[in-house]
Amino acid sequence: MAKKSGRKPPLVADRRYPAQPRSSKAASAPKPKAKTAAKPARRKAAPARRSRSRGGIRGFLGAILGWFLRLVWRLTWRFSMVVALLVALGVGVIYASLPEMSALVDGRARGSVTMQDREGAVFAWRGDQFGGVVTAESVSPNLKNAILATEDRRFYSHFGISPRGIIGAIRINLREGRGPLSGHGGSTITQQTAKLLCLGVEYVASEWKSQAAYEADCRQGSLWRKGKEALYALAMELKYSKDEILTIYLNRAYMGGGAYGAEAAAQRFFGKPASAVTAAEGAMIAGLLTAPTSLAPTNNLERSQNRAAVVIGLMREQGYLTEAQAQAALDNPAELSEAAEARAGGYFADWVMSTGPEFFTRNTADDVIIRTTLDRRLQTAAEDAMRYIFEEKVKEGSKAQAAIVVMSADGAVRAMVGGRDTKVTGAFNRATQALRQTGSSFKPFVYATALETGYSPLDTVVDEPFCMTIPGSGQWCPDNYTHKHYGQITLARALRDSLNVPAIKVSEQVGRDLVRQVAEGFGIRSDLAAGPALALGVSESTLIEMTGAYAGILNGGSSVTPYGLTELKLQGDDAPLIDKVGGIGERVIRTEAAQQLIWMMEQVVSDGTGHRAALPGWQAAGKTGTTQSARDAWFIGFTSQYVAGVWMGYDDNTPLSGVTGAGLPAEIWHETMVRVHEGLTPTPLPMMEPAGAAQARDQNASSGGGLESGVERLLRGLLGGEPGTAPQPQVRR
Template sequence: MFGRNGDNERREPVLSASSAYGELRLSPEDRPTAMVRKSSGGGSSRKSGSSSASRESGRSASGRGRGPKRRGLLSRLFYWTFVLGIWAVVGVAGLIFYEAGQLPPIQNLAIPDRPPTIIIQAADGRTIATRGEMRGSAVPLRSLPPYVPQAFVAIEDRRFYSHFGLDPLGLGRAVFVNLTSGRLREGGSTLTQQLAKNLFLTQERTLSRKIQELILSIWLETKYSKNEILELYVNRVYFGAGAWGIEAAAQRYFNKSARQLTLAEAAMIAGLVKSPSSLAPTRNLDAAQQRAAVVLDAMADARFISTEMEQAALAKPATVAKNNSSDVAGYVADWVADQLKTILPSIEHDVIVQTTLDMSLQAVADKALKEALAKNGKKLGVEQGALVVMDTDGGVRALVGGRSYEESQYNRAVTARRQPGSSFKPFVYLTAMERGLTPETIREDAPVQIKGWKPENFSRDYRGPVDLKTAISLSLNTVAVRLALEVGPGEVVKTAQRLGITSKLEPNASIALGTSEVSVLEMADAYAPFANGGYGVAAHVIQQVKDSGSGKLLYTAPSPNRGMVMAPPHVSMMNRMLQQVVLTGTAKRADLPGWPVAGKTGTSQDYRDAWFIGYTGRLVAAVWLGNDDSSPTKKASGAGVPVEVWSQVMKAAHKDMPPVQLPGAGLEAPQIAPSNLPPGDVPEEPVVTGGPQAQRKPATIDNWLLDKLFGG
């Protein structure tokens, strides 16, 4: 550029304090080392002035910039909150879409068919129980008293009719209560969510299941009306004690239809939803009544009922119905349901099962066992019992599996296996009869020793030579063991299985004393051929099954007759011998006036089991008493309480029946030559004097033969 004098000298521009552009250089105070320089105390007056001006300028600028900085911080905070919110929404949406993908397509979703109900009827057509997953028929909402659905809404979901499947207020309250209490006290699930869980999901508590529950709840709300959802709910929810649905609960606890529930009963049932197992009135009536009071208070608060109605219900709380059929026939109903799984593996609709059960006799049997245990149980150290009554075709007329179905559903008549003791001896004697022996055959009642085992008689007395009729009448153990060894334990096992024993039997010498375990039902079944003339039967309780809707017959029981399993002459011999047990032997306390009766008592080792199986020409009944843990009783024997229970039940069973003779019991013993015995093993004995019926008979098996057979 040119100077003012017009010379051609080029000059650089100078920016100074006096420049029109102002001071643009940084003062020392504005630099990072300002504090160091200030502390040194150096600097010119010009610089000091400049620094002072700069500081003033900085303070002024700083004062002007404080507001924007704050706004910037808030802006950044708002920005990142917004961004994180967007990502949270995206994440939740992604999780929801993922969980939705784990469910069937919405367009394919449908309410699962209600599991079929099994309606069990007695022989006369009376309904005695219901089984199946639901155990009760569905009831339309309009058929229920109005306070029944109102009770559920009041205690479970007050805003049911206003929310869309999810109740934000209820959920928020539950979260607050749970956080402040430090434990899980309330759930935020609506009735719709609970229904979705029951219909489609498992009971596990996970985030995944909760999200799926929410999705399904919204689907239910869009597809069904509120009343339809509520109707599905009350008919599908669990109420404890095996009762699914309100009809099953009403029958289970109050022995009435849900259509007939009182306000107090409705409140109790609605209160069970919170904790059905622990609040079930059959288990904890006080807790169930306290919960019902809470429900009534909620109903009054929601103005579903008046204060007067609440007070009336509180004054007379609901109680469990006494002596309902579920207890009397519970064991039979469970057995029927188990058998039905084999007969009809696939059941699509409700079915009606007609049984052979006589409910009047069933009630008598249940009462007789309960009273006997109440009267004698503590004295004899006996806690349990079981009995079976069947006709001579194997149809079960009564069955009791324990002293109380409410206390224990374990079926001791069908499932339990116990040692039958001397009640097993008829199979030993029958095997001997089939090999040529007769009731008049003589055998030795004397001590026996087999490889250190010394079976003894109950009385520890020995009578020497006795006929078999006397031996079985007095239940002499030594004679039974000798007979088992004579015919072979394996043959005894075959005889018992031929007559109806299905449990595993050990073919050893002690089989004669009933050491292998069997069920009460098996023993009754195996005694039936004695009562019906020698025909094997299959114990059964189901007569027919039909569809409850269409009436279509789905199953009819085949003929229970398994053919002849015992020849008539042997039937005659056995009935004469077993009749003597009742007339003069161990079962002489059996009391059935006017009826010919036969049977056999049994007491297992250490008095652990007490049995009596007795029969007439019409019915067979088996009674067992003992303890579930097989602990010894206080000398309870088959000749005592079991005979008394048998007599009480059979008197009721034979009421108004004309007496009939036992098959062949009045006939003389036929002369049958010995058979199926190895020649030479049984030496001949001298002629036994016995009047005109005297004959030559095989000799007594003595200790010499036992040593020969068992080497000891």
Template sequence: MPESRPERALRALTAALQKLPRWGFRAAGMAALIVVIFAGGLYLLPTLLGWMAPPLDLPRNLYALNRPVAFTFLDVEGHEVGQRGAIVGKRLTLDEMPAYLPAAFVAMEDRRFYEHGAIDMRGLLRAAWANWKAGHVVQGGSTISQQLAKILFLTPDRTYARKYREMLDAFSLENTLSKKEILTLYLNRIYLGAGAYGVDGAAHVYFDKPATRLSLAEAAMLATLTRAPSAFSPRRDLAKAQARADVVLDTMVETGAITKAEADKARAHPATIVSHATRDARNYFLDAAADEARRVATIKGDRVGRDLIVRTTMEPALQETARKALVRHLKKSGRKLHVKEGAVVVMKPDGAVSALIGGRDYDDSVFNRATKAKRQPGSAFKPFVYLAAVENGISPWDTREDGPVDIDGWQPTNYGNRSYGIVTVADALARSINTVTAELAQEVGIDTVIRTARACGITSPLAANASLALGTSEVTPLELTAAYATFASGGILATPYFVTEVQDMQGHILYRRNPPQKTRVIPQYASRDLNAMLFGVVDHGTGRRAALKGYESAGKTGTTQDYHDAWYMGYTNDYVTGVWVGNDHAAPMKGVTGGTLPAEIWHDVMTVAMKGMAATPIARTAPPPPEDEDWDSPYATSDAAPGYDPYAPERDTRQARSHRHERSFFDWLFGRDSADNDDEAPRHAETRNQSQNRMGPRNYGDAPPVDERGAWR
């Protein structure tokens, strides 16, 4: 009878062993013994670890996350507008979830969850083999119980010591909790990216719905996020996230959790995430509000160790208006004009920030340009020079001659080397004339200009150089907007703020903003003079594109050398808005001035902001009528105009006035000779005003040098 295959194999093995020397038998026996011991050890390991696992002293609240403080933000009307920190959602039981939601996580993370104990030996062997091939720890082979132990008690480090501790804790959990309790706790505690903890928090973040209403496709997508929530985020690549969700669906079919027909139906309707452009644009505001909430709560003696509800000054409609205006204009003109970024700040004259946009897209860059980017303001800084001038006895209606200027070798020139001749001080600001501004700063003193800016709320370093008058020291958009809010308030210092109240989840008030004592930093007569001059910027100067239909406004344009930055800062009696556009790393734009793109964005934002508001005139000084003429000034502040004070102190008239000429009032006001018919600056007559001061070191920024005439190259 012929031999069977097993018999032949046994005979061949016996023959081979007979040929081995005596030491070979010993080695083979030793190897077999090692294999038996190793296999037995693996078999006994769960029992051994279960015996070694200490009794587990579980925290009182297993659902309390090991995470930073979370903020829930309310708008000015008390409606929720966002969260910061952890987004937890509602605590759910397995029975409250769709059956396929926990099944998706079990299929993806631990398909034998209900069959094994705290550890899965098959998974461990698979991980050990992968780690041996890689030469370092790349897989954990962790069960859901082990992952929960890591979430509850351990760090995410990938070391063998932590793995051992994780196993012990997993056995302790299994000895204390049921499988159902472990899975429930896991699904409520797992981090799934974008600040979301638990399936309900993630459902709100990605799909804007509770976890109880998730579809099968959406549940499968969430299950893909456990291993690398940032790398696998559907926000990063939705198509890849959908492909990974298909893998989860296949696994669920293999495990019997769903049928193939159900998987095919889910594939036909893949999960899509909600648009987060609006919510993410709010994040610039919420970043600043969170910083302020931490600061004010700490000031009140609270260490901010619990979740907080923060009432803010945000007006969501204005926030969205500002976002849309910035994005629309950058999308329309950005590529053509070589401009990629911008910032918008809207606040009330008392400093309450109504809207803040710190960049074009929060997903692309979380850097908040509105609060942190320090850029040269250019001519948007000039109002501090003119305010210092009127506070020191110079009238807006005094005249100066626009001629060559040489300040210790520094020779500033006007945009396009244009000369305006004899002009009023008011018209010099309206037309943004560099030469007159530089001379005024010298007349009152650079230190006086700095003190004036400081009094209005500018806190950034200001270099005591002659070129400071033309805006060469850097400031943030929020800082400059707040200074203009001081102008809009009639000279009462405006300090920007985002938060009006902070309380914990139990309703305990930790902070409530009380109206601060009003501090007058600008005399009323000087405030009205400045308003009159900044009104002229919009009425007939470089800011004409910002003019609002039916509402008076005042403002100032700003453009820096080589078009690195462009600004428009302006206000009505109700709102103050600052707009900056430019590029990160100061790449030059293509001819963008403050009177173009920024003024247009400002106009769009303020048109919406002022809708339905009463049209009240800005309180401003009336220019004196021409001598011996009975003339009603179109700029006069009537008795009904807010801010007019007949008892305000008279200005100091002791300083000499210069260059008074017998001309018509309009010639005199707008700085023209009688034969000069150019009563408006050219459309692009915004000054390039970042001249470097040769008097001292260039410690105010990276402005390039000037040529021999002092004009920017």
């Protein structure tokens, strides 16, 4: 029984109940249980021995590692808490300083100048152009989607910064061999807007060396600057809605061609509001954001179209365009408006900016609208004439230059071309900036002085070898261009054939000081020569100055100040601040003298050195001019409607080869004026034929002679140019 009960220990559940009297046999039964109960206690001690056995080096290293990890964790979360608090504090400070969204849409330091032609159509922009406020809702979806696809596809889902974008940009920069922060920035639109706001630092002229220095500071790419930019972006995300941030961006971003904001870019390049741009146009504007100057379509349309094609591809990939819409946009790329194609008015607009009041043009802080005298039809005529002559009659590769000015008799400039390249902005303007010797084109002022003092066009002067002593210089013996002399001739013939000796004699007879006074009265304000060579045009002047002086002859003898501005007002105002600047001034010579001079100058075109300038059906008057060694060649003339001047030469003063004012300049003048007078009804010149002129012509005709021999007239007709000159070859160096 005892052995049996030892194999079967009592139930432990009995311990849950109070102790009860037991029999002696029962009391002896738990003894085996005590033995079995001791075994588990011994088994529990075994693991303790095993843990002690794993001590030593391994246990020590494990303990060190555990302690280090716990330390790192404690430091990390504490540091993270400090950083988070600092970030929150920084964001909070920036948040409190942010103004209302409406105060941030226009951040230009300078104002803009919008120029209108004589009909009121916009043709040019200068300064920092801002077309007006647009919003994320008002712009064309084509433009909005193009910007999102190009600049920040996750704009509406991130919190102001994009870690994924930053990591991707760093990876690309390293792969392309640049520094991690050089090149691609991974900036979101919010971060770009923060940079456009210069992180809240406003431009104050007194605190910066220049606006360029301020803008350079705003574009810094240092790690510290990036951190501040991120804080600013986070604050903006808290302050403004996504659409408000996009609105600020759409209005402040520079988009090339002087245009700030989407509205200015749409008007500048396509002549339409930002709400109406097509997919191709929106893609072109969005494509400018990466490099607005080099990608501007006014600088390189093909490059801009290629960039737009990339943007269209992104829009298709991201679902903004269907395959059909994307293909249509690629097949019909954006084209520039007519005004943009004209390169924003070129030389004429630059001249208006340089001559207008500085505080309303070059340094304006307001948005200004200027009404000008420009006639777009006449501007096109001058540009086409220039292009035609240089393509058809000038040797390929020639570096010769030319300039054209067309104006009305009151000095209102209607067209201006300052060089062979007609579609430029900010280039050297040879019509207004180049001071060149005028040559024989100055001679009309010599004869104007004579007529004003009582001479007649039919009075005579002896053309003969002539010398005079100049104090301090010795003897001076001028010669005619033909190296011939023609005896006693009329003043009319002397001007018609551009003879030098008679011009000097007349100038000395009436007094060169009086000649200088008359020339200055007509508007030639350059430093005029003091010696007798004054009559030969050795003084320098500009083309616009000379053309304005000839306009004074056409209008009856009154001075002229060439002008291009007719009205200036601030954008949004109705009343102009400035009216016409320039026009007809004081009388210089009598009307009768001016009309007789016009008759003499008409002979130059109809039967003299300027015959290549003759216009079918129109009376024209003018004068050729060629300086010493043919460094400058001129033709200036007029009809009853318009005055035009042409200069030709090299920028480095190299002599022209085989060119005189009677040659290519006269032909450029002819081509210009033929186009200018297209569709107009011919009207006669306001000229006065001197008494006895008809009788003199009849006598000359009956004698077979005339003011010029028949042989000379035939040679001049065959050879062209001034008497005795060689045929006009192509220009070459």
